[in-house]
Every structure is written in structure tokens, then in C-alpha cells.
Amino acid sequence: MNLIEEIKQLKTERNAVILAHNYVRPELQEIADFTGDSLELSIKAKNVKAETIVFCGVRFMAETAKLLSPDSVVLLPNPDAGCPMADMAAADAVAAYRAAHPEAFLVAYVNTTADVKAHVDLCCTSGNAEKIISELPEGQEVLFLPDRNLGGNMNRKLDCKMDLWPGCCPTHDRVTPEMIAEARAAHPGAKVLVHPECTPEVVAAADQALSTGGILKFVRESSDKAFIIGTESGILHRLRKENPGKEFYPLQPEMICPDMKKITLENVRDCLKNMAPRIELSEEILREAVKPIEAMIARS
Ligand code: SF4
Incomplete structure (x- = not known):
């Protein structure tokens, strides 16, 4: 049996779906049940009824899938697939900002860790940022994190003055x-x-x-x-x-993006075989971090 057939058989045995971001290796996009951007994959993760979700992307995306499908086992086939931009905003630093700016409304690009999402009011993706930000009340103090470029582009386009976290995507x-x-x-x-x-x-x-x-x-x-x-x-x-x-x-x-290329077909086969590595989040993070994502989906 070749590698693709092996994956297909394991996928059936595990009642699994494979979600793949538009940036991952072509051979993963070919075996995926669904390929899309962060927003499309977030919505897919919410609606999917599979016992197991194999997430071909990077960690924050797999965490988002887990937040929206807490009863599913979410597998990230290569645990080293992270996002340098997401890592530029640490949860304790975001919590400190919040404490220092109690009036501020925190909008997080979905490219943030689940720990950070637990501290913010609303998420957005690059696909819905314009709509989400344009609907915020006028005069509201806003921090946008972690991408200073997406936030700066929105400030320019919408003529607003959000504070910008100093993060960016190296790619x-x-x-x-x-x-x-x-x-x-x-x-x-x-x-x-x-x-x-x-x-x-x-x-x-x-x-x-x-x-x-x-x-x-x-x-x-x-x-x-x-x-x-x-x-x-x-x-x-x-x-x-x-x-x-x-x-x-x-x-x-x-x-x-080197991280987007870390997952291989072999990783997908092995994670389905071993049912690991899994995304594990605490009860508190599951409860708190899903709120800004649900708020985003409701506004999309
Ligand atoms: S392309 Fe940029 S934002 Fe996307 S995972 Fe890679 S580093 Fe993160």
C-alpha cells in the first residue's frame, strides 16, 4: 500500500477530516478534505462533525480548530510548525497591556496563540479585518495585535488610529x-x-x-x-x-514560510496512526479563548 492509500485508510478508520491551509505543501492540499484560509478553516472546524481533525497548517490554526471543536481530537502532524508572528505576542505581555489600558478594546488577528486569545475582546482574519474594524464604535481606544502591518494597513484604509503591537510576519x-x-x-x-x-x-x-x-x-x-x-x-x-x-x-x-512547509505526508500518516501529537488546552483556555473567535464568526 502506498503512502496516500495508507493515509486514506487511516482517515476512514479514525473518522478523520484533513484541513489544510493554502500555504502548505501541494501534496497535502491534494489529500485534504478542505483547503482554505484562516477564516474558511475556522468556520469549517466549527461545522465539522468528525471525531478527529488533522490540521495541516501551523499551531495557532490547530488551536483555533480545537477551540471551535472541543470534543474532537485535533492533531497537528508536526508539533514544530509554529508561527513566528504569533510568538511575537506573549500572553503575559498582552495581559499587562490590558491592565495598563482598562478602557482599550483588544482586537487580535487570528494569528495569535490560544493563551493570547483568552485576553482579547475580538478576533479577525485578513479576510474580514476591514469589516470587523470598520464596525467598531467611533472614538473607541483599540489595540490591534500582533501584526503591525495588517493593523497599519487598516489604519490607513479606514482612517482610524488603532495602537499597533510591534509584531510582523517575517515572510x-x-x-x-x-x-x-x-x-x-x-x-x-x-x-x-x-x-x-x-x-x-x-x-x-x-x-x-x-x-x-x-x-x-x-x-x-x-x-x-x-x-x-x-x-x-x-x-x-x-x-x-x-x-x-x-x-x-x-x-x-x-x-x-518555513513553518508552513514543516508538515509532510509521512507526518500525516504517523499522526493518524499514533493519534498524536494532539492539541491540548486547559478548560480555562477552552472557555475564554473561544469567545473572541465566536464573536468574530458572528460578525463575519
Ligand atoms: S506565513 Fe507568516 S503569519 Fe503565516 S504562519 Fe508563516 S510566519 Fe506566521
Whole structure:
């Protein structure tokens, strides 16, 4: 039996579903029951009725799945798959901010640990940040964490003044406006689509700043034939598969998040065999950290 057949058999035996983020290795996207961005996967995790969820992504995503499906066993096939940006906001530092700013409303990008989510009022994703933030009461003191770029892009777009936590995604933060100019010169006429985790200067130089789900939708509905993609290169697999008549150029060949590539097919097979490594969260975190996610889903 080959590796894929082995995974399929184990998946049936374990009554498992496999969720995969748009950035993971193509072969994982191929075996997944559902592939999507953070918001799509959050909603899928909430609605799924499987005994076991195998989460191909990074730890905060698997934690979110556990928060929304506490009765399911949630497996993260490689326990080392973390998110450097999520790690830039520690729970005790966020709790200290909250204590020092009792009037502030805390909005956390979903790219935060469950421990941090337990201290905030509301979550958002890159797909719904604009809607969520635009609906906050005018004059409200707001802290946005942990991504200073997504928060800064929202401040600029919505003309608001949220305080910004000094975190960022290393994969998106290193993109520069000069890289966009070079890519436009190399591929004249191609539309430049970037992720809002890029800096406000990069977003200003692009044609669109969209979540991965937003990029997939934009390309699907566009009459344009060529696109320069300024986000993690894992999304190119789906873009090419779903749009065979269109051309895609990575903005930078090295736009790779090492953590998003840590999970392999072998990891998936082994985690289903061993039913480990599991996401384990305390009762208190399960109770408190789900609140800002539920609040986000209700507003989406
Ligand atoms: S791409 Fe950036 S935000 Fe996403 S997991 Fe990697 S480091 Fe974190």
C-alpha cells in the first residue's frame, strides 16, 4: 500500500477530516478534505462533525480548530510548525497591556496563540479585518495585535488610529516596493496581488491587498490573464490548478514560510496512526479563548 492509500485508510478508520491551509505543501492540499484560509478553516472546524481533525497548517490554526471543536481530537502532524508572528505576542505581555489600558478594546488577528486569545475582546482574519474594524464604535481606544502591518494597513484604509503591537510576519514583512517595481518591469501588464501582512508601502504599490481566499476569488473572477503574487508561494498550487488559462509569477521566489512547509505526508500518516501529537488546552483556555473567535464568526 502506498503512502496516500495508507493515509486514506487511516482517515476512514479514525473518522478523520484533513484541513489544510493554502500555504502548505501541494501534496497535502491534494489529500485534504478542505483547503482554505484562516477564516474558511475556522468556520469549517466549527461545522465539522468528525471525531478527529488533522490540521495541516501551523499551531495557532490547530488551536483555533480545537477551540471551535472541543470534543474532537485535533492533531497537528508536526508539533514544530509554529508561527513566528504569533510568538511575537506573549500572553503575559498582552495581559499587562490590558491592565495598563482598562478602557482599550483588544482586537487580535487570528494569528495569535490560544493563551493570547483568552485576553482579547475580538478576533479577525485578513479576510474580514476591514469589516470587523470598520464596525467598531467611533472614538473607541483599540489595540490591534500582533501584526503591525495588517493593523497599519487598516489604519490607513479606514482612517482610524488603532495602537499597533510591534509584531510582523517575517515572510511578508521583507517584501519591498522596489521588488514590485522589478516584477512589473519583468511582467508588464500583470496585476500585482499582495497580502495585507505586507507593509503599507508595499500595499500602496500593489494593485490589490487580499487574504489568500480573497486572492483566489479575485483571480477566478478577473478577466486579466497574468498575476504577480505577493504572498507565501504555497498558494500558487491552487491558483494554477483552478485557473489553467492564466499565468502566475511569484513576486519573490523565496516567499516561503518555513513553518508552513514543516508538515509532510509521512507526518500525516504517523499522526493518524499514533493519534498524536494532539492539541491540548486547559478548560480555562477552552472557555475564554473561544469567545473572541465566536464573536468574530458572528460578525463575519
Ligand atoms: S506565513 Fe507568516 S503569519 Fe503565516 S504562519 Fe508563516 S510566519 Fe506566521
